[in-house]
Amino acid sequence: MKFVDQVEIKVRSGDGGRGLVSWRREKFVPKGGPAGGNGGTGGSVYVEADENLYTLLDFRYNKHHEAEDGAPGGKFNKTGADGDDVVLRVPPGTVIRNADTGAQMGEVLNDGDRLLVAEGGRGGKGNAFFxxxxxxxPRFAQPGEDGETKTIVLELKLLADVGLVGFPNAGKSTLVSSLSAATPEVADYPFTTLNPQLGMVYLNDFESFVMADLPGIIEDAHEGKGLGLRFLRHIERTSVLLFVIPITATDLAATYTKLRRELGAYEAALLHKPHMVALSKIDVLAPDERALLPDIVADDFPDDVPLVPISAVAQLGLDDLKRRLYRHVKEAKDVALP
Incomplete structure (x- = not known):
């Protein structure tokens, strides 16, 4: 299924039903008086998070959503039926914006969260009300209020515990497929990962976390080059960042610095997220060189940044990586609690 993370759609809430001008005419009831009922309320449009969804693909092909109008008032003071609401189901982590102003209307983060985006018009009062x-x-009644018509943007920002950060071909896709049941495309060419992939990583039956494999970043991604903006938007909500840097890189420290610079240029707050560095593809080294690697490169990285040598292909260092990531995720969530 194609991953879609931003769409623009039009929504319209229902008009309120008109009030009725009517008179009570019954046998043996002289001068029955006014008996026109009120109109029903128009249906509203809501956006609701559904944990079973992970893409906005449905809205790519269905861009118009209209709620039902309220029914007019009836005789004998009967109120018209309310119009049915429309509920647009989206993945958790979806932000809703007004397309015309760019203002954020709200967001739905957890399963079942619901946001009103277009309120239905109120029904008009019938003549009995007056x-x-x-x-x-009274020989008059109110028309129903008009519903709201809006163009909105749905923007998905993935909710993951760990986000993988790296240049193309750093080994991120291979890593997430080795640690979880996710099956991202793996190949030896840039931008293999065109769409974000989520994988559940289990330490045991009671300890797990969600890892996101995101499109590879390139220099000047914060200016929209490559797939950078899509990458950076999704990484905002991760708890912990894992920089994946292959030891085959010309300069490990310079690669780390460039990645950090791109994050900071997009959003300075990203630089304050807890993070680790996975030195990938260590299977190209001899066993004795692997053991010494953290000590050899330690001086090139800040003292407080954990370095974990791994090889997803050869299954080296993955258990240690999972344990340390889980500990970081748990600590980050504990800090985030009010």
């Missing part, structure tokens, strides 16, 4: 001691026979 009866008073000074106006025994």
């Amino acid at each position: 009866k008073s001691s000074t106006n025994q026979a």
Whole structure:
């Protein structure tokens, strides 16, 4: 299924039903008086998070959504039926914006969260409503209020515990497929990962976390080059960042610095997220060189940044990586609690 993370759609809430001008005419009831009912309320449009969804693909091909109008008031003071609401189901982590102003209307983060995006019009009052001691026979009723028509943007930002950060061909897709049941495309060419992939990583039956394999970043991604903006948007909500840097890179420290610079240029707050560095593709080294690798490169990285040598292909260092990532995720979530 194709991953779609941003769409623009039009929504319209229902108009309120018109009030009715009617008179009570029954046998043996002289001067029955006004009996026109109120109109029903128009249906509203809501956006609701559904944990069973992970893409906005349905909205790519269905861009118009209209709620039902309220029914007009009836005779004998009967209120018209309310119009049915429309509920647009989206993946958790979806932000809703007004397309015309760019203002954020809200977001739905957890399963079942619901946001009102277009409120239905109120029904008009029938003539019975306006009866008073000074106006025994009102001959007018209100029309229903118009519904709202809006163009909105749905923007999905993935909710993951760990986000993989790296240049194309760093080994991120191979890593997430080795640690979880996710099956991202793996190949030896840039931008293999065109769409984000989520994988559940299990330490045991009671400890797990969600890992996101995101499109590879390139220099000047914060300016929209490559797939950078899509990458950076999704990484905002991750708890922990894992920089994946292959030891075959010309300069490990310079690669780390460039990746950090791109994150900071997009959103300075990303630089304060907890993070680790996975030194990938260590299977190209001899066993004795692997053991010494963290000590050899330690001086090139800040002292507080954990370095974990791994090889997803050869299954080296993955258990240690999972344990350390889980500990970081748990600590980050504990800090985030109010």
